[in-house]
Amino acid sequence: xxxLSSLADGFAVAFTLQNLLLALLGCFLGTVMGALPGLGxxxxxxxxxxxxxxxGLPATPALILLTSVYYGAMYGxxxxxxxxxxxxxxxxxxxxxxxxxxxxxxxxxxxxALSGIASxxxxxxxxxxxxxxxxxxxxxxxxxxPAEYFALFTLAFATLGGIASRxxxxxxxxxxxxxxxxxxxxxxxxxxxxxxxxxxxxxDGIDFLVAIVGLFALSEVFVFLEHHRGxxxxxxxxxxxxxVTPPLSMLKQTAGAMTRSTVIGFVAGVLPGAGASLGSFxxxxxxxxxxxxxxxxxxxxxxxxAAPEAGNNAAAxxxxxxxxxxxxxxxxxxxxxxxxxxxxxxxxxxxxxQQNPDVVWGLIAALFIGNLMLLLMNIPMVSLFVRVxxxxxxxxxxxxxxxxxxxxxxxxxxxxxxxxxxxxxxxxWVLRKxxxxxxxxxxxxxxxxxxxxxxxxxxxxSDGDWTALFASxxxxxxxxxxxxxxxxxxxxxxxxTIVGLGLTAATIAVDRSRQRNGQVLTYATGAVAVANDA
Numbered sequence: 001x002x003x004l005s006s007l008a009d010g011f012a013v014a015f016t017l018q019n020l021l022l023a024l025l026g027c028f029l030g031t032v033m034g035a036l037p038g039l040g041x042x043x044x045x046x047x048x049x050x051x052x053x054x055x056g057l058p059a060t061p062a063l064i065l066l067t068s069v070y071y072g073a074m075y076g077x078x079x080x081x082x083x084x085x086x087x088x089x090x091x092x093x094x095x096x097x098x099x100x101x102x103x104x105x106x107x108x109x110x111x112x113a114l115s116g117i118a119s120x121x122x123x124x125x126x127x128x129x130x131x132x133x134x135x136x137x138x139x140x141x142x143x144x145x146p147a148e149y150f151a152l153f154t155l156a157f158a159t160l161g162g163i164a165s166r167x168x169x170x171x172x173x174x175x176x177x178x179x180x181x182x183x184x185x186x187x188x189x190x191x192x193x194x195x196x197x198x199x200x201x202x203x204d205g206i207d208f209l210v211a212i213v214g215l216f217a218l219s220e221v222f223v224f225l226e227h228h229r230g231x232x233x234x235x236x237x238x239x240x241x242x243x244v245t246p247p248l249s250m251l252k253q254t255a256g257a258m259t260r261s262t263v264i265g266f267v268a269g270v271l272p273g274a275g276a277s278l279g280s281f282x283x284x285x286x287x288x289x290x291x292x293x294x295x296x297x298x299x300x301x302x303x304x305x306a307a308p309e310a311g312n313n314a315a316a317x318x319x320x321x322x323x324x325x326x327x328x329x330x331x332x333x334x335x336x337x338x339x340x341x342x343x344x345x346x347x348x349x350x351x352x353x354q355q356n357p358d359v360v361w362g363l364i365a366a367l368f369i370g371n372l373m374l375l376l377m378n379i380p381m382v383s384l385f386v387r388v389x390x391x392x393x394x395x396x397x398x399x400x401x402x403x404x405x406x407x408x409x410x411x412x413x414x415x416x417x418x419x420x421x422x423x424x425x426x427x428x429w430v431l432r433k434x435x436x437x438x439x440x441x442x443x444x445x446x447x448x449x450x451x452x453x454x455x456x457x458x459x460x461x462s463d464g465d466w467t468a469l470f471a472s473x474x475x476x477x478x479x480x481x482x483x484x485x486x487x488x489x490x491x492x493x494x495x496x497t498i499v500g501l502g503l504t505a506a507t508i509a510v511d512r513s514r515q516r517n518g519q520v521l522t523y524a525t526g527a528v529a530v531a532n533d534a
Contacts, residue, residue: 003135010361013060014369019362022057022065023370027377030072034092035080041073041316041333042439046216047400049209049340050408059344060359064366066340067320070333071123071367074316075374078115078309083108092312094284098297098304105300114246114254114302115309116378120371121258122310126266126317127367130324133270135353137325144350146457147469151478153451156328156443158486168486170436178444179451181206189456201416208339208445210408210417214424215431215438216336217404222429224397245379246302254306257287265311269318279318283311317367324348324360328447335442342446 013019026048033044045066052062077092082099095115102111144152157175184195185205196202264286265279287307288297297304319334327349329335341348346356353360408421428438455469462468470476 003131006357006361007131007365009357010363010365011368013358013362014064014365019061019064019366020369022061023068023366024373026065026068027072027075027370027373030069030074031076031079031374031378032072033069034073034076034078041070041077042336043216043220044069044073045333045336045340046212047403049336049343050213050403050406052340053343054406059341059346059356060362062340062344063337063359063363064370066337067363067367068370068373070337071313071316071370072374073333074123074313075116075119075378077312078119078305079112082111082115082305092280092308094280094308094312095305097284098299098301101298101300102302102305107300110246110250111302111305113379114250115305116375117246117251118254118258118261118306118309119313119378120375122262122265122312122314123317123371123374124368125262126269126314127364127371129266130317130321130367131364134321134325137321143474145472146454146461148472148475148478149454150451150458150469151475151482152326152328153447153454155478155482155485156447157440158482167435170434171440174431174436174438174440175444178441178446179448181211181441181445182448183452188453201414205449206420206445207412207417208442209343210412210421211424211445212336212339212442213404213408214421215428215441217400218421218425219428219432219438221397221401222425223432224393226429250302254302257291257303257307258310260290261287261307261310262314265314266318268311269315270321279315280308280312284308324352325350327352327450329443335439335446339442339446 014023029048030041030044033047034041048066048069052065057065078095078099081092081095082103099111099115102108180195182205184202186193186196186203193203261283264283268279268282284304284307287303291297291303316333319329320337322328323334323338325348327338327347329338338348346352346359404421405418408417409415431438431441458468459466462471470479
């Protein structure tokens, strides 16, 4: 009952005119940004962080604004997926499989409305999971010492590299780059400048907000400048919306899919590094295996829309659990939100619920309010959000750049930080061209300082004995999960490669056999290409 009374106090914080208006504004802006392919929730939140500081918002209103943008972007990602077959972000990729066929069949409005309802169901029940699970996780987190925290941070890096990236080597490089950036500045223990190269402005280190806005927002501008094209598609104007409310029979048909996917997505979100992409993929895969008896998935089955939408929005809520309770982000977007908390001098973790209960419970209450706003907003305003897809990127990207520069200068008042932000924008653009993930870089910048401090504390307590990092059962469990999370995808990828090589060898043998009979085939070349892709 203490949880419910705390939640009631949170609603008292959230039910102010300012917070309600900020939630409404965040939901609207988040939906618009989610609808624009390429931006997504991480970029949307990063772009609006400077706006929150420019407005001078206190901690709770600022977080309400940004988490509303987060949830709104998760909702909005489905719009371009269904209408244009272009996912607004990575979690919305699975929605294209059945959403776009429904739109082509004249059910675009029904698909959009159904996805909105599924998103509400997933996010609503995931928020209840946040209410009851996060305080329990806090009790476990109080058992953590310096060695356990170091193992926990390692787990975050390992799972982000192993689950959220297609190449573990590139993810490891990105994490090392982020940790290297975190060491810039004066060493807190010895007072010696590190990697400052005599530049006084670097003695305080790199501001993580500068790094985040540069890597996410400005790199998007550079990508646009490189390709001279945007995400808008003229064909969206030809798409008929039709009925904007799904029939009752469709809701009954998809109820089971929403329920199963909400559970799967929430569990995937709680796992550090898994995030909404894994939640969406698992939800669609499980639902297809359970319900696709007539092989209708991929042809416009409503369950193929409801499952990934409920899964990715439930994962978005689940990712907030480790961020608030442990101070470890569960996804790329929660890593950006973690930076916002740190910038507001609020330290996420076990003591957050004791030291700043108004911030935590006000935020959770605002999530409930924001979900209801999004449901009421998305169904009647579908036609308006569709028009957003027609905004020429040549107008959108300058606005993104302007918000970035004005916001960062408003925070620090330093032109040097603007140059650093541009530098990070270039770095982000290069890393994206090399297919190096940006989230481990941000995670390294955010957690590098705390990771170093906990390692030094553990070594000091143990008088330099490194085995202290593995002394407790909790630390051993965290190290085991970290190794498993990083190595398992490598073995899975190796398995696909072996299968591909086996197919290649078999195909070459068949090819040679048929050549002896005077038949020339070209199967071997195609099989080699399949093996290389695997």
